[in-house]
Amino acid sequence: MMLHSVQYLRAMAALAVVLFHFRSLFVSAGGPSSVAGFFDWGHGGVPIFFVVAGFIMVWVTRLSQNPTVFVVSRFVRIYAGYLPIALVFMLYKRCSYGLEHWIPEGLDLWGSITLTGTNPSKLLIYPAWSLPFELFFYVCFAICLSAGARNFLAAGFGLVCCVVAAGGLLPKALTSVVMNPVNINFLLGVGTGVIVLYFGGARSGWRRLCGSSAAAFLAIGIVYSGPASVWLDVLGFGVGTAALLYLLAALELEGQIPPVAWLSALGDASYGIYLLHVPLLYVLQTLEIDAFIAYRLGPYALATFFLVLLCCLSVAYYRVVELPINRIFKRIVGRRRVTSAG
Template sequence: MSLDSAVRAHAAHAAEPQLGRTIVSIQLLRFVAALAVVLYHAHLTFARDAAGHPWLLSYLFDAGASGVHVFFCISGFVMVYTSYCRDAGRFSASDFLVKRLLRIYPIYWLVAAAYLAFHAIVPGLGYHLSAGELAGALLLTPDDASLVIGPAWTLAFEMYFYLCFCLFMTLGLRTGLLAMTGFFLLCVASSVLLPGAPIAPLIRNPLLLEFVAGAWVGYVAIERPAWLARPARALLLLALVGFAATLLTGPERAPTLIAWGAPSVLLLAGAVGYEAGGRFPRRLGRYAYLGDGSYFLYLSHILLIDMVLLTPLSLLRGTTGGIVALTIVTTVAAVLIAVLAFDHVERPMLRLLRQHLLARRRAAPLP
């Protein structure tokens, strides 16, 4: 190959849509999704039983519940992208499960312990759980996951998706995704075709299709990023239209999968495509660290809201302006705590656990 040909080939490759190991848009979407959920829960709690509170304001804050659907789509994307992007190496089911368990459980148990301690100390707020229910909550079983940390019901979906993903990816990425998609579709369809069948509700829940949709976006981001980069603006516009249409018509008018799920998938695809095409504003990269603390933020914010209710700040709940101010102040405080907790608690703990586990696995004798 001549020098000119090599230069042209390099320039053409550089101009192709591509993504790095860390995707800034995903980090920001994780933060925005968690922030929306916090605003929703904070306003819902502070505005409860408030006389004369504007219904429109409550309606707008309630839209923050859509953050859960964005989370599910992101989770599917991240599982595929981190497992199969160019420098990820060969997929290992055992490594995948170990990494996921370390990512989910240790910090969850730590935050759950804080909830249990707080509710044990404050009169009238104690949990009344049997040993089985407490164990189920700590293990994130579908029926008990929300008994200690309310929003942890979503983690039961996460764990189920991780197990299915790990199983189906033994078939390879494309074949595994096709098989997993077919399996989830059959499970969801069984709720209509076999309504009385003894199948766990989680397995038949349409929310699982949001994980699958995000996983397919991850597949396209790896194999054909140009397919996301070229229509990125149109995808983002459709996402905004979808969210706006749900707000205008009411989320109860359509199944949740369509009302919030479809716009969430479009938002994910558009954001990733925008970054793949090199159009993502670089200055936003400085805020990517906010996504790191999104998991702690999601887990801990209800505890902070409960604490605020016990302080003189709760007196602000008497007026609409006070409720909004209390919602915003609590949300900002939750974000700051989450960022600090990730830097000084979550990240060091994960590093130590991974190092310890890797050392033990390396020291283990070969069979």
């Protein structure tokens, strides 16, 4: 059972990243920079995503899922959701201004397709820099799953020690992923998930502590962190999100957070929101649709149009592309289990 509150948080994290990237277009369309400044913290949506991902993996698997099925299903979800968007975007760019257009440091085509590139200035869809970290986390999580639920934490601790010890011996390309502090956000999510899984909700005193801690740490992230301050991101958005997740999960387990259909739909579509907003921004600008709307109706109308269109496209993409692929994979896994059992 997926927690509704986790879905809400995923949706908000995705939209935070979108608004962060939309700021410059909003200002160039005539919007006040003071309003755009409210979303300077939107880069924090990425560490929020990482913490939520760690929590979801614990909650969904209950630390007992087959590790091979787990890691293959996650890789299928990541690549099957990404590649159709990337390939269509490549085709559009190839037929318009060229693949290198809008790429500050030159396109890393191999890294963009295989999801091995971590430099956003070289990627076709620059937010995809975070996906190699997710893939690395899934592999590590699957290794820990293979130890069983009882030994999961011990396996995790041992794996972290091995990674830290071997980090300096790895090639530079791998070290940039394996030893990056952003991975701490995943660990924070896993830790929160384990606490909720084994201990459930919290007493009112602990909830107040979690609420105040979440507010304090998230405030640090919003006020002091930036795209280049990784450790402040971990402290502010990472720790703050972990505290908030624990609070939300505790409240929802007691039935105090109601389901909201449209927020759940945006949570399901959060991966699409995260990826699609870059191609959509590119199309709007190259076709000069943004200039037309801004000139006729103003920057706020442009922002509304962009966000509504993005959300609708992302929900449709989830239902037409992502969801059917995931269902097909589950059927294949189910048939193999039946065959092996027979």
